[in-house]
Amino acid sequence: MEANLIELAKACPEAIISVKVGDLIEANEALVAKTKEQLEQLITDQTAETYPSRQKVAEILDVDLSTLHRWAKRGLLVPIEIGGKRRYRMSDVRRMLNNGKL
Structure with missing residues (x-):
């Protein structure tokens, strides 16, 4: 039913429909819960x-x-060892993206 209402709204944006208050409240509660x-x-x-x-x-x-190697030597973005492999914390990468520094 939700998809049908969306399709109806797209096809007929000027349409006027009647809705029971109880149905409107239920729809709003469902929308809030989904969001x-x-x-x-x-x-x-x-x-x-x-x-x-x-x-x-x-x-x-x-x-x-x-560049990652240079940054690691300078302490800007330092990898960690996991299972013998170099990995980076995604939180550090996000900080680098947001601030340009850690």
């Missing part, structure tokens, strides 16, 4: 720490691997 769920998921996704590889970080920051 809340999407926002909570977005917040959870952003706060979850991930550990991308050097290649992925270089791609995200649009820099060469040698």
Whole structure:
């Protein structure tokens, strides 16, 4: 039903419809609940720490691997060792993107 209302609104934006107050309240509550769920998921996704590889970080920051190496030597963006591989904290990468520094 939700998709049909959206299609109707797009097809006939000037249409006037009658809705029972109870149905309107129910629709609003469903919309609020859906929006809340999407926002909570977005917040959870952003706060979850991930550990991308050097290649992925270089791609995200649009820099060469040698730049990452120089930054690590200068203490700007230091990788960590996970299972013998160099990884970066995504939170550090985000800070680098937002501020240009850690």
